[in-house]
Amino acid sequence: MTLDPKPDDRAVRLSEGSGRPNADAAPSAGSGLSTISRATYFKEAALQNLFLVCACVAVAGVALIFLFVGWRGWPIFAKVGLFNFLGGYVWHPTKGDFGILTLIVNSMLATLGALALGAPLAIGTAVFLSEVANPRIRDLVRPAVELLAGIPSVVYGFFGLVLLRPIIAKFSGGLGFGLFTVWIILAVMILPTIAAISEDALRSVPEGIREASYAMGATKWQTIWRVLLPAAKIGIIDAIILGMGRAIGETMAVVMVAGNAPVIPNGIFAPFLTLTTVIVMDMPYAAGDHRTALFGVAIILFVISMIFVATIRIISRFGKEVG
Amino acid sequence: MSDTLASHMTGVIPTDNHANKFSVQKLDFFYGDFNALTDITVGIKENAVTAFIGPSGCGKSTFLRCLNRMNDLIPGTRNEGRVLLDGNDVYAPGVDPVDLRRRVGMIFQQPNPFPMSIYDNVAYGPRLHGVRKKAELDEIVEASLKRANVWKEVKDIMGRGGLTLSGGQQQRLCIARVLAVEPEVLLMDEPCSAIDPTSVQKVEDLMAELKDRITIVIVTHNMQQAARVSDYTAFFLQEVAGEPAHLIEYDRTASIFTSPRDRRTEDYITGRFG
Numbered sequence: 001m002t003l004d005p006k007p008d009d010r011a012v013r014l015s016e017g018s019g020r021p022n023a024d025a026a027p028s029a030g031s032g033l034s035t036i037s038r039a040t041y042f043k044e045a046a047l048q049n050l051f052l053v054c055a056c057v058a059v060a061g062v063a064l065i066f067l068f069v070g071w072r073g074w075p076i077f078a079k080v081g082l083f084n085f086l087g088g089y090v091w092h093p094t095k096g097d098f099g100i101l102t103l104i105v106n107s108m109l110a111t112l113g114a115l116a117l118g119a120p121l122a123i124g125t126a127v128f129l130s131e132v133a134n135p136r137i138r139d140l141v142r143p144a145v146e147l148l149a150g151i152p153s154v155v156y157g158f159f160g161l162v163l164l165r166p167i168i169a170k171f172s173g174g175l176g177f178g179l180f181t182v183w184i185i186l187a188v189m190i191l192p193t194i195a196a197i198s199e200d201a202l203r204s205v206p207e208g209i210r211e212a213s214y215a216m217g218a219t220k221w222q223t224i225w226r227v228l229l230p231a232a233k234i235g236i237i238d239a240i241i242l243g244m245g246r247a248i249g250e251t252m253a254v255v256m257v258a259g260n261a262p263v264i265p266n267g268i269f270a271p272f273l274t275l276t277t278v279i280v281m282d283m284p285y286a287a288g289d290h291r292t293a294l295f296g297v298a299i300i301l302f303v304i305s306m307i308f309v310a311t312i313r314i315i316s317r318f319g320k321e322v323g
Numbered sequence: 324m325s326d327t328l329a330s331h332m333t334g335v336i337p338t339d340n341h342a343n344k345f346s347v348q349k350l351d352f353f354y355g356d357f358n359a360l361t362d363i364t365v366g367i368k369e370n371a372v373t374a375f376i377g378p379s380g381c382g383k384s385t386f387l388r389c390l391n392r393m394n395d396l397i398p399g400t401r402n403e404g405r406v407l408l409d410g411n412d413v414y415a416p417g418v419d420p421v422d423l424r425r426r427v428g429m430i431f432q433q434p435n436p437f438p439m440s441i442y443d444n445v446a447y448g449p450r451l452h453g454v455r456k457k458a459e460l461d462e463i464v465e466a467s468l469k470r471a472n473v474w475k476e477v478k479d480i481m482g483r484g485g486l487t488l489s490g491g492q493q494q495r496l497c498i499a500r501v502l503a504v505e506p507e508v509l510l511m512d513e514p515c516s517a518i519d520p521t522s523v524q525k526v527e528d529l530m531a532e533l534k535d536r537i538t539i540v541i542v543t544h545n546m547q548q549a550a551r552v553s554d555y556t557a558f559f560l561q562e563v564a565g566e567p568a569h570l571i572e573y574d575r576t577a578s579i580f581t582s583p584r585d586r587r588t589e590d591y592i593t594g595r596f597g
Contacts, residue, residue, distance in 0.1 A: 134398070206435065208431055208433050208435030209435050209437055209438070211393065211396070211429075211431060211435065212431065212435040212436075212437065212497065212500075213437070213447075214393065214396060214424060215391065215393060215424055215428065215429035215431075215501075216424065216425070216428070216447065216448045216451065216500070216501065216504060217421050217422065217423075217424040217425025217426075217448070217451065217452070217504060218421070218447075218451050219421050222451055226447070226450075226451070227437050227447075230437075230438070230439065231437065231438045
């Protein structure tokens, strides 16, 4: 085996050549790669910190509200006991009865009724906008739905009080304040939230899936019902939970048409008081334990919305895993 | 049975006495004002594989989608001329495109399983068309997955999501899904361009098996594939941008690839453009 000496020479030369830049680690002026300037470096760092501050404001806001409400409301749990507070159904604060079970049940009744009316309507709207409407009609309907979200809640309350209540009073035989009136108002109020998010969910279903279904000989309705809605279901469930959050937290519109009696309504036209409306009704005059109890109610509302947000996060994660 | 035997024998060139499954006569197709295809006249042979070849943008996919009226779903499209399936014009007034699409199934370039279980994907079509009994559905699902050459890979994971499979498995799942509704024609729009080589092999194998009973039309960019799998080949070309595309040449695959009559076909096949 004869070896040509040349490769060895070359190897030596190469190793020498490649060794040079490594030994001289600091970039030299002639390397062709310019170094980052001090000004650029500080600008970048400053911007990063600015965004960090923005994000911290949101977190700090949540933390501060939670701490404040907790600090003001906590003593009521210590005084009457968490179990009595949550489990007692008599709310008569001037006589020392601080049971909010009635209010919790009422808030749930208002929310679930509003969802039962509003969610199908909203999902139907979303299907219409995403799958049925031609572009011209869509451009007419979508802004109208979006506008619903922008109307202040006091205007909804006013509308309910002046227009809806008399009509309901006429056919129910009562005053028209109560559960049914609240349901209708809340159903309209949550419609834009649920419709917009559901529409996004439907639109994000890949076009290929629609085509696949049509190419199998499915009708539009079959495609919507059997493929698109199931494919978008995680987003639609998110939308419904956000709608629930909106409904359970709504105060102004509800207080104007609910009648505000601290009892569980004995019918769908009976007046009732909720977790949110009790605060706005009682806060102007409440003092002492009564005031503390209202903060206690606020803690409960806070916890409920935390549960909603957590639920959405869990569902989204589950959705990703299922694919 | 003799039919089956014949098509499994290597080197048997299909005879020209295949009946026409589709007869397309003087078809023009428009996207809005743009005339995408013009004067297409072609007979698609029954129980054979026909390949559509041509450079990108030459209208072969568009033409494929005319055959099952998928273009109806795109607003602003229209066509002139006639597309006859077994002698009946599929664009005649009163024809239900939904029923047409059940008879003329389609496979797309991107595998597009539904976000549901493997089983439910394949059972989707039969359920649409009224099959309810579990035993019957089980049977259809198994048979379809077997015909689509993917049964062995999925038989133990039928409850898993269709989207968890690899791209090539997804494509064969989509083929099984279409086969479950017993189509007479299978339109395949570049079915192998987004999947792995092993799956390409399996798809080509299953095409050879299916063509005993099903008329297959495949759009492909891959000329080797066209030569391997098809009995007939149609060459489409849009010669000037903005002008409609034409059907340049249509013949038995063996003739197209060995002795093309048109200069442009020869140029394309020998790789001079496209």
